[in-house]
Amino acid sequence: MATHLIVLAAGAGTRMQSDIPKVLHRIGHxxxxxxxxxxxxxxxPERRVIVAGHGAEAVEAAARDLDPDLAxxxxxxxxxxxxxxxxxxxxxxxxxxDVFVLYGDTPLIAPETLAAMGxxxxxxxxxxxxxxxxxxxxRYGRLVTCGGKLERIVEYQDASDEERRIxxxxxxxxxxxxxxxFDLVEAVGDDNASGEYYLTDIVAIARDRGLETAVVTCPExxxxxxxxxxxxxxxxxxxxxxxRLRALDGGATLTAPETVFFAHDTRLGRDVTVEPHVVFGxxxxxxxGATIRAFSHLEGCRVGAGAVVGPYARLRPGTDLGxxxxxxxxxxxxxxxxxxxxxxxxxxxVGDADIGASANLGAGTITCNYDGVFKHxxxxxxxxxxGSNTMLVAPVELGSDAMTASGSVITSDVPDGALxxxxxxxxxxxxxxxxxxxxxxxxxxxxxx
Ligand code: UD1
Ligand code: CA
Numbered sequence: 001m002a003t004h005l006i007v008l009a010a011g012a013g014t015r016m017q018s019d020i021p022k023v024l025h026r027i028g029h030x031x032x033x034x035x036x037x038x039x040x041x042x043x044x045p046e047r048r049v050i051v052a053g054h055g056a057e058a059v060e061a062a063a064r065d066l067d068p069d070l071a072x073x074x075x076x077x078x079x080x081x082x083x084x085x086x087x088x089x090x091x092x093x094x095x096x097x098d099v100f101v102l103y104g105d106t107p108l109i110a111p112e113t114l115a116a117m118g119x120x121x122x123x124x125x126x127x128x129x130x131x132x133x134x135x136x137x138x139r140y141g142r143l144v145t146c147g148g149k150l151e152r153i154v155e156y157q158d159a160s161d162e163e164r165r166i167x168x169x170x171x172x173x174x175x176x177x178x179x180x181x182f183d184l185v186e187a188v189g190d191d192n193a194s195g196e197y198y199l200t201d202i203v204a205i206a207r208d209r210g211l212e213t214a215v216v217t218c219p220e221x222x223x224x225x226x227x228x229x230x231x232x233x234x235x236x237x238x239x240x241x242x243x244r245l246r247a248l249d250g251g252a253t254l255t256a257p258e259t260v261f262f263a264h265d266t267r268l269g270r271d272v273t274v275e276p277h278v279v280f281g282x283x284x285x286x287x288x289g290a291t292i293r294a295f296s297h298l299e300g301c302r303v304g305a306g307a308v309v310g311p312y313a314r315l316r317p318g319t320d321l322g323x324x325x326x327x328x329x330x331x332x333x334x335x336x337x338x339x340x341x342x343x344x345x346x347x348x349x350v351g352d353a354d355i356g357a358s359a360n361l362g363a364g365t366i367t368c369n370y371d372g373v374f375k376h377x378x379x380x381x382x383x384x385x386x387g388s389n390t391m392l393v394a395p396v397e398l399g400s401d402a403m404t405a406s407g408s409v410i411t412s413d414v415p416d417g418a419l420x421x422x423x424x425x426x427x428x429x430x431x432x433x434x435x436x437x438x439x440x441x442x443x444x445x446x447x448x449x
Contacts, residue, residue: 001098002178003045003100003118004100005049005102007033007048007050008085008101008102009052009053010052010053010075011054013054013105015228016226020058021055021059022105022226024059024062025226028239029263032107032235033062036104037066039102039109039110039114040100040111041111042111043118046097047091047092048067050073050104051073051087053074071091074087080190080194080197080199082185083197084199085182086182086186089182092178092182095179098121098176100173100175101174102173105225105226105227106171108223108224108235108238113222114175117130117216120175123214125212125214126176126206127181127184127211128176128213128215129215130171130173130223131169131171132218134169137167138156141156141170141198142163143168143169149214150214151207152204153204155192157194168215168217170200171222172199172225180211181202184202187205240261244260244262247262251271252272255276256277259278260274260280261279263281265283266284267286269286269288271288272286272289273291276294276295277294277295279298281299282300285302286303287304287307288306290305290309291307294311295311295312296309296310296312296314297314298313299317300317300319301321304323304325305324307325310327310329313328313329315327316334316351319335319336321338322340322341322357327345328343328346330347331344331346332348332350334352335352336355337353337354338350339359340357341358343360346363347363348361348365350378352378356380356381356384358383359380359383359384359386360385362386362387362388364389364390365389367392378397380397380398382401384398384403386398386404387408390406393409397414398410399414401416401417402415403420404420404421405421
């Protein structure tokens with residue numbers, strides 16, 4: 001059966017105290033609404049609709065950026081969750097199967113939970129609501145059940161004292177029959193304490209029409225919505241806890257998992273080891289058997305099988321490390337392909353570069369890639385040996401098996417197998433060191449007397 005998605009993202013998010021629409025705030029380096037979409041990605045939804053309102057232009061741009069196949073509709077005035085869903089009617093015209101309604105500010109719903117809701121639909125319910133048992137039910141909508149069956153949802157503002165004692169609460173996530181949901185929503189009115197069109201009213205309307213309704217429950221942590229910066233931080237921490245478990249389950253060793261930070265798309269292969277205090281920015285793939293040593297920061301890069309990175313390394317976007325590469329302490333790389341088994345072990349900057357297999361860049365090697373206006377490339381051939389403290393002034397090319405003398409400033413190409421010396425010749429002056437020192441010491445003695 002086909003699945004479709006509506007993500008509600010029109011709300012103001014006033015309590016974020018932000019100029020950025022709430023659903024564009026990030027956890028794991030991805031906007032909140034992208035997490036809502038990701039929860040449903042296992043269901044392979046056919047049509048996905050984002051309902052934008054507050055900050056709609058920014059939300060539209062971010063949605064287009066994430067995936068040009070997303071449909072975006074506008075809800076110019078926020079008249080309630082039912083009204084928000086109604087805006088998606090055109091975009092889902094003729095759709096069959098299941099429609100899931102998710103909130104763009106609720107990023108932690110587990111894929112298994114949505115799968116269970118889909119199953120409840122298959123078991124005969126026209127409308128399935130995701131509920132949870134709230135530790136503190138506060139102002140959540142309450143699920144009114146009778147003999148285990150969902151009768152209706154009552155919003156806190158409209159609830160009696162007795163109804164407010166119910167702890168089974170509405171998460172906001174709904175899965176309904178695509179051919180019925182818009183007719184149900186159309187029947188919703190705004191005659192209630194808030195004067196809003198409540199999506200939650202479709203439960204009672206469905207029951208009145210003789211349709212079946214059902215509740216699926218999940219742990220409260222999944223249903224957490226982000227309304228404040230404090231909640232954003234808490235969602236980040238829950239996301240990280242999950243990402244760490246996923247990495248461990250996938251066969252990576254994390255020596256101190258609680259100190260490793262992941263992005264939404266970090267991929268670690270089997271037998272990868274991650275030492276303490278490592279940060280993964282977006283777009284990192286680490287291949288099997290690689291080791292990321294302590295205090296390293298990686299983003300937008302591939303680390304080949306068996307490579308060793310860090311401690312204290314910084315891999316920036318466009319870094320591609322071949323298998324067995326060694327990147328040592330205080331090394332920064334950017335937009336650099338580093339061939340199999342090459343070594344950059346100490347205190348280097350390698351940017352806009354192609355480094356050949358088994359090349360060795362000595363301590364303090366710098367690619368001088370920027371002339372203040374343009375960026376230029378450096379190419380180093382296979383097995384080349386670059387002496388310590390070499391400045392490679394790009395554009396420049398070192399051939400395979402080439403060498404540079406320590407301290408060289410290399411401004412022209414070096415042929416295959418050649419040694420380049422590009423520094424002043426050394427002169428030794430006999431006895432002069434001692435004579436100079438004696439004179440200085442005598443001068444100091446005079447001064448202190
Ligand atoms: C809603 C539910 C409540 C549930 C709670 C869970 C209704 C009537 N109530 O309440 O039962 O316990 O969520 O958090 O559905 N939105 C729009 N357009 C609108 C209104 C809302 O896009 O016109 C979006 C918001 O951006 C937000 C989501 O819908 O992502 C929920 O809206 P919110 O106002 O937070 O719902 P609650 O009143 O908290
Ligand atoms: Ca509200």
